[in-house]
Every structure is written in C-alpha cells, then in structure tokens.
Amino acid sequence: MNPLQExxxxxxxxxxxxYPSDQKRSAVMPLLYIAQREHGHITREQLGQVGDILGIxxxxxxxxxxxxxxxxxxxxxxxxxxxxxxxxxxxxxxxKFFDDLCSRLDVQPGGTTADGLVTVEGVMCLAACxxxxxxxxxxxxxxxxxxxxxxxxxxxxxDSWRQVNGK
Amino acid sequence: MNEILLRHRExxxxxxxxxxxxxxxxxxxxxxxxxxxxxEVIDVVKASGLRGRGGAGFSTGMxxxxxxxxxxxxxxxxxxxxxxxxxxxxxEIMESNPFQFLEGVMLCAYAVGANSAYIYLRGExxxxxxxxxxxIEYLEREGFLGDKLFGGEYGLRLYTHLGAGAYICGExxxxxxxxxxxxxxxxxxxxxxxxxxxxxxxxxxxxxxxLANVPLILERGADWFRSFGTEKSPGNKVFSLCGNVxxxxxxxxxxxxxxxxxxxxHGGGIPRRRKIKAIMPAGASxxxxxxxxxxxxTPMDYENVPSVGAQLGSASIIxxxxxxxxxxxxxxxxxxxxxxxxxxxxxxxEGTYWMQHLTERIHHGQAKWDDVILLxxxxxGIKGKCLCALGDFSTEAVVSSIQRFRSDFExxxxxxxxxVAVRAEQVSPK
Numbered sequence: 001m002n003p004l005q006e007x008x009x010x011x012x013x014x015x016x017x018x019y020p021s022d023q024k025r026s027a028v029m030p031l032l033y034i035a036q037r038e039h040g041h042i043t044r045e046q047l048g049q050v051g052d053i054l055g056i057x058x059x060x061x062x063x064x065x066x067x068x069x070x071x072x073x074x075x076x077x078x079x080x081x082x083x084x085x086x087x088x089x090x091x092x093x094x095x096k097f098f099d100d101l102c103s104r105l106d107v108q109p110g111g112t113t114a115d116g117l118v119t120v121e122g123v124m125c126l127a128a129c130x131x132x133x134x135x136x137x138x139x140x141x142x143x144x145x146x147x148x149x150x151x152x153x154x155x156x157x158x159d160s161w162r163q164v165n166g167k
Numbered sequence: 168m169n170e171i172l173l174r175h176r177e178x179x180x181x182x183x184x185x186x187x188x189x190x191x192x193x194x195x196x197x198x199x200x201x202x203x204x205x206x207e208v209i210d211v212v213k214a215s216g217l218r219g220r221g222g223a224g225f226s227t228g229m230x231x232x233x234x235x236x237x238x239x240x241x242x243x244x245x246x247x248x249x250x251x252x253x254x255x256x257x258x259e260i261m262e263s264n265p266f267q268f269l270e271g272v273m274l275c276a277y278a279v280g281a282n283s284a285y286i287y288l289r290g291e292x293x294x295x296x297x298x299x300x301x302x303i304e305y306l307e308r309e310g311f312l313g314d315k316l317f318g319g320e321y322g323l324r325l326y327t328h329l330g331a332g333a334y335i336c337g338e339x340x341x342x343x344x345x346x347x348x349x350x351x352x353x354x355x356x357x358x359x360x361x362x363x364x365x366x367x368x369x370x371x372x373x374x375x376x377x378l379a380n381v382p383l384i385l386e387r388g389a390d391w392f393r394s395f396g397t398e399k400s401p402g403n404k405v406f407s408l409c410g411n412v413x414x415x416x417x418x419x420x421x422x423x424x425x426x427x428x429x430x431x432x433h434g435g436g437i438p439r440r441r442k443i444k445a446i447m448p449a450g451a452s453x454x455x456x457x458x459x460x461x462x463x464x465t466p467m468d469y470e471n472v473p474s475v476g477a478q479l480g481s482a483s484i485i486x487x488x489x490x491x492x493x494x495x496x497x498x499x500x501x502x503x504x505x506x507x508x509x510x511x512x513x514x515x516x517e518g519t520y521w522m523q524h525l526t527e528r529i530h531h532g533q534a535k536w537d538d539v540i541l542l543x544x545x546x547x548g549i550k551g552k553c554l555c556a557l558g559d560f561s562t563e564a565v566v567s568s569i570q571r572f573r574s575d576f577e578x579x580x581x582x583x584x585x586x587v588a589v590r591a592e593q594v595s596p597k
Binding site for chain 1: 249250251252253254255257258289290291292293294326328329330331332333334345346347348349350351366407408409410411415416417451483485486487491496499500503506507509
C-alpha cells in the first residue's frame, strides 16, 4: 500500500467503483485531484503512486498532468487566482481588470506574490461570460468562482487570505 | 419564456427534490420504465424533432436509434464540459433545474438500454459536480436509481466525472478518450460513438440542454413540443447572451426568435450609446456576422443563421460594438484556439501557432498587408484537414472578419490597398 492509499484508501475505493473493474485507468483524473490536495501540485513520487494503483506507468500519468491545465507539476501559491481574459470577458473589461490586479498585487501575469501566497494567472473561458470580470480560485482542495468583480474586491479577498495565513 | 428549460425561474425551489416531484417530476421516468418499451421512448423523441443543443443540431431521436443493439453493454455520456467562450447555459440548467436534467439523462439511458451513464463536467464545475452527486445519492435512496427499478428488470446508475481544464474534451470522441483516462484527443470517425464509444461499446453522447428537454417531451408529447420554435427547429433554446450588451445572461426563447429581439428587447441593447457592429452567434467558434438590418431580422434557428454566413451552434451570442477592432478580436480567438489545440493533427497544432504569430503582429501594427493575406492562407490550410472541428473553428472568425471587416485590417497593416480598390473587390458574406 502506498502513502496515497494509506491516507485516502476509502475515497480511492469509491472512485474506482465508478468504473468497470477492467477499466481502472478511467480513475486517473479523480485520483490526481486527490493527490493534488496534498501539496497543491503533483510530485514525482505521486505520479508513481497513482500509476501503481491503476496499473499504468508514471510516464502515462505524467502525460495526463501535462495535458490538463488544472493539474500542476510545480509548486505555486497556496491560492491560484485565475482570471478569465477570453474574448467575452475581455469585452467587459477583463484585460484591464487583469492588468490592474497584477499591478496592485505587484506580480507579473503567471507570477506569485512576494509572500508566496497567491499565483495570478490568465486563463481561458470559465463559462461565466455574463458576470465578467470574474476569476476562479483554485486552492489545494477546491475551486471557487468570484463573479462581477472589481480590483478592490479582489484585493480585499487577497488581504483576507493574508490575515488568515498570518502574512 | 422559461416554459421548458429554465422553469426554475418560474417555479420556486425547483432544485429541491420534493418541489420537483410536486411538478410531476420523475413520473415520466417511472411511466417509461414500467409502461413503455425503449423503442417507444425513442419514437416520441424522434417525433418531437428535438435537435442536439451542443452545437451540431443533429436529430436526437435519430442519434438514439443508431445505437448498436448487437453489441453490449451500452453507455450514455453527458457532455457537461461547457467550455465554448460565450456559453454558460448548461451551468444554469444543472445548478438550478438539476432534477429535470437528471431525469432527461435517465430517460435517455432507458431508451438506449444503458445501465450506466457518466456525466462529464468540466473540472471548474467542481462544486456543481458535488451537488449532482448528492442529488444522485438521494435518487438512489428514493428508488429512482439502482438495480431492479420499480420492481422490474431495468437498473441504472449515474456517475459524475470531472475533466481538468481542456476545451477539446467538449468534442465527443475526445471526451470519451478523457473518460477512459487518456489524453483528450479526438478519434477518427467513423465509427461513430453509437457503434463504437466508451470502452469501445455503443455510446450515446448528448449535451446537457438537449437532455433537459426530454422529460417534458415525454410528459406532454411531441406535438406540444412542436408548438414552440419552427418546423425544422422545434422547441425553445437557451441563448447565452454576452459581450457588449446591457443585460447579458441566459434567455430561453423559441428557436426562430430574431437577433434583434434577443439583443435589443431582452438584452436591453448596446451600452454607452455605442452601435452594434458584429455578432458571433456560436461563441468563439463562430464566423462574424455584419450586424446590419438583414442580420438583425434573421431568425435564430438552425436553418436561417447560415443565410447570413454563420452557424447557430450552441447559440452563445457574443455582441460586438463599434469600439472593437477586428484585429484585436481575432487575436483573442486565435490565442484561445492555439492554447486549446490538443496537438494531434498537424494542420491545427502548427496552423494555430502560426496564426497566433500573425494576429499578434497585425494587432500590434507590425504587419504588412502581405501578412493579412498570409493569415488567410494559413487559415485555409487548416480548414477541413483535421480529425475534429477545433481546427475549422479556429479559422471561422479569422476568415470572416478579414472578408467582412476588411477596413479594420487596412487600418493597422502597412501597405494595405487603397480604400477605393477595397470597395470594388469587397466580398459579400459567403
């Protein structure tokens, strides 16, 4: 039994039960979400652990991590603040929102704040075009939408994280 | 409005199981499983003329009838990957009218003889998937899902499956690959999913909105459904309206409603006293329509939108005002498709890369007119040469905007033909 199974055994069994017993590989994406809860990104060791459970190579697992944008193979901020700046959001001011937010937080797009807490990224459409500017926050464990945003509101949110995390 | 799909706007708390039950919820499913055979269910859906709401507009009943009954087991996979820029309708249906959606999935599964159905949601809909899981558990406790339903032989299980941020997984065969735990890359077709789908087994893939129509079609009949919409496009559609418009949002309207009514009557028109310049009726995958009177008076249905040079697609209507220059706009859409190209087919993988270089250069005023011609050329090199439609989609806005809004490009490209010459050779919408 590897560390992932020790820690999340029951949950992993429940995931595997969703798919036919000869199609375990289908569970690779849900298992990666479980693994990512640990550190906010997938480590090399975890690639092997997920592969072991499913009977596939760690290279196969790594290809999945590389293909899908919600999995990360390198550490980032505890909070990944992902601003949609696709066409519909941009027509409602998302480009300016994103630029202004980056300056207020003193980060480059894709970069992490000096305290290591927040990574600010531009992302593709999040199906919230009517409530732009908007962003989602991906933490280790969940994804939350923040819609109809202003830079002030977003900065307040970041400040509240800083308080909670003693930064 | 809101008669079929967005009924939660009329009926309070329709997302609560008891309220949905009070509104005849799951009676249709129970009736189908206990008193109808699967072929009869398919016949009603066929007679309703329901067409797929994910974009292609294919007859839903016809698709179901293609299921290969010589090969078992069968699967249903629901496309809840809603990722087209400008589209946010499935999210509202699943959030606020979840039981009607689930009942539609269950009716589809019964009709095609599937005992398992997977709902593939984009990873960002994490909370929504958790809510659906709770509803599914509840339905199992209440005896609407599980083995030997209503004392008969038929059994059904529903499962949610989260994607992880890849637009391409909205393409049905890429979705099946992804659900099998592989890279989300499309398959060569034929064979199509009704004969060769999930785990190589016959599979029906339908969009959320398509299936949400089914319970009321079965409850009230095909003729009732055909009393909405047009002859060739029956029913209502949820139009996602966004961009430069006063009141963006979802609007459930009859298919065949004009662009003008949606944008100006329901959507409140264009903000800041700007004028409407263009419309993208199918999200970022759309050609750009010149928003003249003819276009505004065109009915939004599958058969009429092509007459103004675009497709209805998923009916995500992006409104563009006259402050927007098309060189900026296509730079945005090309960035999107370049990012989302799965990399499998060379014309799309390389073509979107080069288109991005060109649109960047053009938008930043560093291009010559030759670059605009080259951009058209690269787009032509992609179109029709890939396994799935993503490659084609990446070219629609590019080609149509250069044809129909040529002066925007002349304004930013050095060495552009003089305006007089342009007028003479201006191309009308194809």
